[in-house]
Amino acid sequence: MNLIVLDPNLSLKPDQFALSARQQTHISKVIKANQGDVLRVGLLNGKIGEGVYEPPTDDQLGYIHSLSLTSPAPDALPIILAMALPRPKMLKRTLSNIAAMGVKELYLIHSAKVEKSYWQSPVLQTESIELSLLEGLEQAKDTVMPKWSLIPRFRPFVEDKLPDLLKDKVGLLAHPYLAKSCPINIQEPCVLALGPEGGWNEFEVGKWLEAGMESVHLGERILKVETVVPVLLSRLYPA
Amino acid sequence: MNLIVLDPNLSLKPDQFALSARQQTHISKVIKANQGDVLRVGLLNGKIGEGVYEPPTDDQLGYIHSLSLTSPAPDALPIILAMALPRPKMLKRTLSNIAAMGVKELYLIHSAKVEKSYWQSPVLQTESIELSLLEGLEQAKDTVMPKWSLIPRFRPFVEDKLPDLLKDKVGLLAHPYLAKSCPINIQEPCVLALGPEGGWNEFEVGKWLEAGMESVHLGERILKVETVVPVLLSRLYPA
Numbered sequence: 001m002n003l004i005v006l007d008p009n010l011s012l013k014p015d016q017f018a019l020s021a022r023q024q025t026h027i028s029k030v031i032k033a034n035q036g037d038v039l040r041v042g043l044l045n046g047k048i049g050e051g052v053y054e055p056p057t058d059d060q061l062g063y064i065h066s067l068s069l070t071s072p073a074p075d076a077l078p079i080i081l082a083m084a085l086p087r088p089k090m091l092k093r094t095l096s097n098i099a100a101m102g103v104k105e106l107y108l109i110h111s112a113k114v115e116k117s118y119w120q121s122p123v124l125q126t127e128s129i130e131l132s133l134l135e136g137l138e139q140a141k142d143t144v145m146p147k148w149s150l151i152p153r154f155r156p157f158v159e160d161k162l163p164d165l166l167k168d169k170v171g172l173l174a175h176p177y178l179a180k181s182c183p184i185n186i187q188e189p190c191v192l193a194l195g196p197e198g199g200w201n202e203f204e205v206g207k208w209l210e211a212g213m214e215s216v217h218l219g220e221r222i223l224k225v226e227t228v229v230p231v232l233l234s235r236l237y238p239a
Numbered sequence: 240m241n242l243i244v245l246d247p248n249l250s251l252k253p254d255q256f257a258l259s260a261r262q263q264t265h266i267s268k269v270i271k272a273n274q275g276d277v278l279r280v281g282l283l284n285g286k287i288g289e290g291v292y293e294p295p296t297d298d299q300l301g302y303i304h305s306l307s308l309t310s311p312a313p314d315a316l317p318i319i320l321a322m323a324l325p326r327p328k329m330l331k332r333t334l335s336n337i338a339a340m341g342v343k344e345l346y347l348i349h350s351a352k353v354e355k356s357y358w359q360s361p362v363l364q365t366e367s368i369e370l371s372l373l374e375g376l377e378q379a380k381d382t383v384m385p386k387w388s389l390i391p392r393f394r395p396f397v398e399d400k401l402p403d404l405l406k407d408k409v410g411l412l413a414h415p416y417l418a419k420s421c422p423i424n425i426q427e428p429c430v431l432a433l434g435p436e437g438g439w440n441e442f443e444v445g446k447w448l449e450a451g452m453e454s455v456h457l458g459e460r461i462l463k464v465e466t467v468v469p470v471l472l473s474r475l476y477p478a
């Protein structure tokens with residue numbers, strides 16, 4: 001946790017924000033802060049700066065007060081990430097990476113090779129997804145929560161939603177076959193579609209291409225989704 | 240496991256290699272292969288191709304025979320990676336990523352901010368390190384085991400060993416401060432030094448720079464080591 005991102009819903013009074021149990025543990029155990037210490041904090045979806053720490057008491061949570069928030073959040077990546085729902089044990093890490101790297105719009109999509117059971121996983125509950133994203137923000141010293149959606153039906157998304165998303169953007173379909181090499185250091189905003197382990201099936205690839213996406217590959221090495229995400233994002237937008 | 244990497248030490252006779260328990264489980268449970276099926280295999284530190292599967296019996300391990308190994312392993316990255324020893328819970332994943340991405344020379348180094356206890360972790364046993372590396376190779380369809388060394392003493396490494404490693408190579412020290420932006424898509428081989436969480440201390444930075452390394456940064460976002468490795472490797476050698 002390189003930045004403590006304060007939650008407006010935990011506002012005690014103006015300029016005073018209670019800490020979550022997770023943040024309190026980090027401040028007590030890792031930072032080992034004392035009453036009155038000035039800590040680096042940000043406001044969720046807001047600016048970054050400093051605040052004064054007040055430890056918890058028997059009848060009150062620890063909190064941050066006397067905020068001075070002056071810096072904007074770091075730049076976002078100009079990318080919309082549409083990825084097949086990863087297996088639950090990879091999802092949390094992948095979500096944290098996505099948030100840490102500055103993606104602000106995410107769609108988790110069904111695909112023929114995504115096991116139906118993944119959609120029942122508790123890690124898909126809103127609280128769990130937003131906690132993983134928040135941990136990524138706190139790691140990367142960002143405050144802006146990515147917008148995310150679960151898309152359990154592939155076809156309506158690529159047929160009805162994708163064309164709007166693609167307006168004024170490059171559309172890149174990460175796919176090992178029939179593809180040119182993925183571009184490097186592009187300037188334009190893009191929509192990036194990442195397949196499941198085993199890839200999109202033929203029908204799905206056809207649908208992506210129909211919608212105007214271009215198929216690109218990453219070379220002969222096959223990487224785990226949790227590795228492919230940082231690899232692709234840093235390749236497309238290294239700056 | 241996208242490639243079954245056969246271990247020469249498990250050779251039953253020429254052209255016949257026993258499967259490890261881990262590989263056997265994958266073939267039985269995931270691939271669900273039957274006797275006589277042709278599987279994609281490679282020979283550790285050798286070529287890649289196909290072999291015929293023979294399931295285990297009561298008195299014999301499962302094995303692969305009638306190998307036809309025709310393709311070379313994928314290209315290696317022209318990089319020597321010198322990184323501060325990561326915390327044990329991150330080490331396995333980081334090692335697998337490093338191997339999957341094609342690094343072939345790795346030094347895990349002590350730093351002032353590496354907890355001494357990390358050096359006692361069971362994940363530093365040779366078997367454990369090489370298993371994590373092998374899993375990365377099998378993920379990326381590579382066969383060439385990276386050379387790796389544990390460097391519990393920082394100073395002799397940077398003073399005596401590093402100058403030789405740097406011959407005809409660019410030396411890049413990933414460091415958040417006093418640095419220019421990390422280059423993109425370089426053509427030359429390089430030595431890349433990655434610090435611990437919290438970074439190298441001033442003495443260590445001085446030593447790296449003295450040896451001829453150049454300090455580079457990755458922007459304002461601070462990423463976990465398991466994320467920084469794929470980000471940096473794909474930024475330096477995207478092709």
